Amino acid sequence: MAAKTSKNRKRTGPRKQPRRGNPQWAQAQVRHARKATAGDWIGAARLRTLPLAATPVLIGTGAAHTVDVQFHWVLALGCLLVAVFLQIGVNYANDYSDGVRGTDAVRVGPARLTASGGAKPRTVLTVALVFFALAALVGLALVVRTQQWWLIAVGAAAILAAWFYTGGKRPYGYYGLGELFVFVFFGLVATLGTTWIQVQAAPQEAWLGAIAAGFLACAVLVANNLRDIDQDRLAGKRTLSVLIGRRASQWLFTAFLVLAFAIAGFLAIFYPVAWLVLLALLGAIPAMLIVWMYRQPRELVVALAVTSFTSLAYGALLMWALFG
Numbered sequence: 001m002a003a004k005t006s007k008n009r010k011r012t013g014p015r016k017q018p019r020r021g022n023p024q025w026a027q028a029q030v031r032h033a034r035k036a037t038a039g040d041w042i043g044a045a046r047l048r049t050l051p052l053a054a055t056p057v058l059i060g061t062g063a064a065h066t067v068d069v070q071f072h073w074v075l076a077l078g079c080l081l082v083a084v085f086l087q088i089g090v091n092y093a094n095d096y097s098d099g100v101r102g103t104d105a106v107r108v109g110p111a112r113l114t115a116s117g118g119a120k121p122r123t124v125l126t127v128a129l130v131f132f133a134l135a136a137l138v139g140l141a142l143v144v145r146t147q148q149w150w151l152i153a154v155g156a157a158a159i160l161a162a163w164f165y166t167g168g169k170r171p172y173g174y175y176g177l178g179e180l181f182v183f184v185f186f187g188l189v190a191t192l193g194t195t196w197i198q199v200q201a202a203p204q205e206a207w208l209g210a211i212a213a214g215f216l217a218c219a220v221l222v223a224n225n226l227r228d229i230d231q232d233r234l235a236g237k238r239t240l241s242v243l244i245g246r247r248a249s250q251w252l253f254t255a256f257l258v259l260a261f262a263i264a265g266f267l268a269i270f271y272p273v274a275w276l277v278l279l280a281l282l283g284a285i286p287a288m289l290i291v292w293m294y295r296q297p298r299e300l301v302v303a304l305a306v307t308s309f310t311s312l313a314y315g316a317l318l319m320w321a322l323f324g
Helices: 002-012 023-030 038-044 051-065 073-101 121-146 151-164 178-199 204-227 229-235 240-244 246-268 272-293 299-323
Strands: none
Touching: 038 073, 051 073, 051 178, 051 204, 051 299, 073 121, 073 151, 073 178, 121 151, 151 178, 178 204, 204 229, 204 240, 204 246, 204 272, 204 299, 229 240, 240 246, 246 272, 246 299, 272 299
């Protein structure tokens, strides 16, 4: 009789709940979630990262001025729209991909649309694809205007890189390659592409500025991954910060910023106004202090935002110097 009771108790006992950080746990929360508001959708665009889209365009436009003093503002605006649309698209794509995988089920920063259940995954994916399509359309218009047809392949590669950062079966962002691709596409491709669209040339100023823009974008990514290092490790997301650890990530963040400002110092030898770029250290230094002295991961959200706007100030001041 006791054995029978024990057996029944086993049958009627509470079911084991899905563990946090996996898709089953994330899906279990959907029925308890409130519907996403307009503010939630705007927040999911991660506005604090948008300065990273503007920085390479500013630097690339300044570099173009060293070749042709005419300001090609329509082409520059087109490049900015492509960069911003791609940035927003990749942010929504990351929300979708990380959400359906369960990676964002436990996170330090703001809740994501997919993981929180505030929006249907298909809806978030659709919005991401819309922004990718907008970037492609503006990019195609630039190609038609400049007759640089080979840039279609570059644009396609940028969209694929944006998607496979966290999308697909083997997203490269889950294998410690995020910083490499960010450096290439948010630094080299975005800056050199902006210069080439305007003057069909790639002067040394564009190359140096592209490297600096890439370093600044990587610094933002390191701050983001350092914030999420514990959650990513539990979720099986092997970012570079997870692979090298917290201390090495702090050094890497610092190195990216120092190298970017070293490039500005070198350019100042030839463009004296570039010394004003050092004013952006007013943001970089506090960001470094936060990264080294933080006690709670949430504090790194501030470091991320400050670094992003430092990047924008850096790009604007360097463009001014190259225009001078």
